[in-house]
Amino acid sequence: MSVNRETGKLRGSGARRSRPVQVADAIKDWVVEHGLRRGDRLPSEQDMIGRFAMSKGTIREAMRILEAQGLIETRTGPGGGSFVGEVSAERARALLGNYFYFRDLSVADIYQVRRLLEPELAASLAGRLDEGQLGELEAVIARYPEPARSVEEEREQHIASLEFHARLAEFGENELLGFLIGFMARILSDLTVHRKLYEPHNIELWRRGRAYQSDLVGALRAGDAERAREVMRDHMDTARALMERQEAEVLKRFIGG
Amino acid sequence: MSVNRETGKLRGSGARRSRPVQVADAIKDWVVEHGLRRGDRLPSEQDMIGRFAMSKGTIREAMRILEAQGLIETRTGPGGGSFVGEVSAERARALLGNYFYFRDLSVADIYQVRRLLEPELAASLAGRLDEGQLGELEAVIARYPEPARSVEEEREQHIASLEFHARLAEFGENELLGFLIGFMARILSDLTVHRKLYEPHNIELWRRGRAYQSDLVGALRAGDAERAREVMRDHMDTARALMERQEAEVLKRFIGG
DNA sequence: TAAGATTTGTTCGTATGTATC
DNA sequence: GGATACATACGAACAAATCTT
Numbered sequence: 304m305s306v307n308r309e310t311g312k313l314r315g316s317g318a319r320r321s322r323p324v325q326v327a328d329a330i331k332d333w334v335v336e337h338g339l340r341r342g343d344r345l346p347s348e349q350d351m352i353g354r355f356a357m358s359k360g361t362i363r364e365a366m367r368i369l370e371a372q373g374l375i376e377t378r379t380g381p382g383g384g385s386f387v388g389e390v391s392a393e394r395a396r397a398l399l400g401n402y403f404y405f406r407d408l409s410v411a412d413i414y415q416v417r418r419l420l421e422p423e424l425a426a427s428l429a430g431r432l433d434e435g436q437l438g439e440l441e442a443v444i445a446r447y448p449e450p451a452r453s454v455e456e457e458r459e460q461h462i463a464s465l466e467f468h469a470r471l472a473e474f475g476e477n478e479l480l481g482f483l484i485g486f487m488a489r490i491l492s493d494l495t496v497h498r499k500l501y502e503p504h505n506i507e508l509w510r511r512g513r514a515y516q517s518d519l520v521g522a523l524r525a526g527d528a529e530r531a532r533e534v535m536r537d538h539m540d541t542a543r544a545l546m547e548r549q550e551a552e553v554l555k556r557f558i559g560g
Numbered sequence: 561m562s563v564n565r566e567t568g569k570l571r572g573s574g575a576r577r578s579r580p581v582q583v584a585d586a587i588k589d590w591v592v593e594h595g596l597r598r599g600d601r602l603p604s605e606q607d608m609i610g611r612f613a614m615s616k617g618t619i620r621e622a623m624r625i626l627e628a629q630g631l632i633e634t635r636t637g638p639g640g641g642s643f644v645g646e647v648s649a650e651r652a653r654a655l656l657g658n659y660f661y662f663r664d665l666s667v668a669d670i671y672q673v674r675r676l677l678e679p680e681l682a683a684s685l686a687g688r689l690d691e692g693q694l695g696e697l698e699a700v701i702a703r704y705p706e707p708a709r710s711v712e713e714e715r716e717q718h719i720a721s722l723e724f725h726a727r728l729a730e731f732g733e734n735e736l737l738g739f740l741i742g743f744m745a746r747i748l749s750d751l752t753v754h755r756k757l758y759e760p761h762n763i764e765l766w767r768r769g770r771a772y773q774s775d776l777v778g779a780l781r782a783g784d785a786e787r788a789r790e791v792m793r794d795h796m797d798t799a800r801a802l803m804e805r806q807e808a809e810v811l812k813r814f815i816g817g
Numbered sequence: 818t819a820a821g822a823t824t825t826g827t828t829c830g831t832a833t834g835t836a837t838c
Numbered sequence: 839g840g841a842t843a844c845a846t847a848c849g850a851a852c853a854a855a856t857c858t859t
Contacts, residue, residue: 321826323624341662343840358828360617363846367580367621369629372658372780377578379845380836395659401629402652403736405598412734419676452651477669578846605825615848620826637856638823 323364326355330369334387345375345385354445359464372398403490410494415542417487418536421468424475424484424534425519430526436474440520443467444513450506457509459496464512465492512538580621583612587626591644602632602642629655639684653743660747667751671800674744675793677726681732681741682776682792686784693731697777700771701726707763714766715752721769722749769795 322329324452330345339345346354351362366385373390377383431438443466451457465488472484515538522531577585587602603611608619623642626632636641674708689697700723703705708714722745729741772795779788 323628323826329629344776347843360620360829361827363617364621364624366630367624369580371584371625372655374658377845378836379834379843381843382837383835383844384768385845388664390659392659395656398629398655399652401631402647402649402739405646406735412736415680415734416737416740420673420681423672423676477672478663479665479669479744480673482659485675487736578844604823615847618847623825634825635824635856636854639857640824640855642825677832 315330318441319359323368326351326357326361327368328363329355329367334374334388338433339387341387341389343387345383345387380407385507392485394484395482396489398515398517399486400490400493408490408494410543410546413487413491414546416541417484418539418543420480420484420487421539422532424472424477424480425523426528426532427477427480428471428474429523429528429531432474436519437524439470440467440516440523443470444516444520445512447509451508460509461495462492464496464516508542511541511545515541579614579618580625583614583619583622584625584704586612587622589629591631596644598644598646600644602644618638638697646705649739649742650731652739653746657747657750665747665751667748667800667803670744670748671796671803674741675796675800677737677741677744679789679792681729681734681737682780683785684734684737685728685731685787686780686788689731689780694777694781695781697724697773698729700727701773701777702768704770707766717766718752719749721773722746722752724773765799765806768798768802772798 330351334345348362348366351357351365352359355362356502366375366377369385370377373388373394376388377385416429425467443463444465447460451460469485469488472481472488475481518534519531521537522534587608591602604615605623606621608614608622609616612619622633623634626642626717627634630644630645630651633645634642700720703720704717708717726742726745727737729745732738775791776788776795779791
């Protein structure tokens with residue numbers, strides 16, 4: 304309980320924070336201290352009003368803060384209330400994406416990291432996927448069997464090919480590694496749409512990417528970690544080069560127009 | 561504007577979302593559509609109440625959601641209101657940390673990624689730091705000139721040595737790479753405290769870590785990218801081995817006790 | 818320094834919606 | 839269907855912060 308009985312004020316120092324924020328922090332601490340786990344129930348709204356001696360509105364704003372961070376979920380009705388919730392990967396990606404929204408990452412920045420992580424993931428998965436999983440990967444590749452004939456189709460194919468990497472990331476054992484790769488696939492997806500990076504029609508990107516991904520599935524099935532690593536590294540290097548050329552093209556057009 | 565004039569309801573389908581959440585999403589879309597940048601002002605509370613035809617409480621809850629995500633900041637008084645805010649690195653790390661809180665990352669997971677990223681950062685910084693920056697790094701190293709004599713001191717030293725990496729990460733040009741490395745330093749810090757990973761008194765970790773970091777600063781000053789990469793890779797490999805041994809010790813004690 | 822204007826911050830009472838029994 | 843136990847939403851009033859004059 305983070306209420307200072309002397310002053311009647313919530314402790315928590317530094318910049319002046321609004322009461323809902325202070326209450327949210329207090330609740331967060333309370334959850335951690337009591338070691339609550341996913342699904343455990345928090346005190347009811349009324350209870351909180353009593354505990355913190357604050358109005359319903361303030362408590363509700365605090366709960367919304369926690370909810371926005373994915374820390375709690377709330378249900379109405381009898382037996383309802385607020386419960387400790389697990390932050391979903393999707394929400395975590397979105398929250399992190401907000402951070403980079405104004406930061407204008409370059410394609411080069413993203414690929415510098417991708418080039419390091421993706422080959423490691425590929426190697427770690429060699430020989431560890433069952434036929435179902437390998438089949439899923441092949442199904443994704445099958446979604447772009449031929450070069451795109453329109454700009455929209457090309458964009459969709461690019462997104463689909465990024466999904467290949469996102470799926471792969473989910474299969475790994477290392478959740479940190481998987482999350483990071485999934486996140487990069489996501490922001491590249493966003494960049495593709497937002498900056499219209501797909502516009503310079505590029506058959507090369509399609510042809511090479513598809514070949515690499517097929518080779519990769521082969522190496523994974525064969526359990527050849529080193530080949531998987533190699534293929535993925537080559538894939539990253541060519542994709543980076545193509546994407547950067549594309550980025551430069553878009554920039555040139557933008558300045559020219 | 562995301563209000564459906566036919567039904568009078570906010571659009572946005574799928575799972576039933578509370579009104580504050582819908583409003584928050586609508587405002588987010590509005591900001592993106594209008595291309596608002598950091599510091600730009602949002603409509604006032606009163607204005608929102610009118611636009612969305614909702615009560616003050618609901619609007620305020622929506623604003624809290626956006627605030628919790630770091631997307632807006634709010635000030636009182638004349639000329640006050642809500643403004644588009646930049647998500648701070650610190651907040652982004654905290655939000656992402658929430659995601660991994662229940663996921664029990666192993667030290668091995670973290671080091672698998674660290675081992676890939678840190679050497680790359682080190683290499684990219686060789687010859688690019690000025691004396692002021694190199695001095696800052698040396699100042700961090702100077703905070704643990706001798707082996708710790710107590711458990712608390714050892715913990716503090718470990719945290720300080722992680723700060724070395726966090727500082728280094730800030731100096732890089734690639735914001736994605738820097739953020740990820742800073743984030744990993746943070747969760748290792750938390751793990752150190754939370755799981756009491758520092759308890760098995762370990763002079764070895766201190767001696768080796770310090771030597772590596774000094775070597776690294778030397779390589780950076782000399783502009784030797786390859787040596788910087790090598791030193792960092794070795795540092796990561798030994799640190800990983802030591803940390804994992806420590807993790808195993810703690811686990812054994814835990815089971816035994 | 819003081820008063821007034823503007824905008825968010827907080828409270829309270831009441832009413833409504835929703836899920837369980 | 840009715841009773842119950844919760845969260846959800848509204849509106850009016852008042853408090854606090856901060857800028858201007």
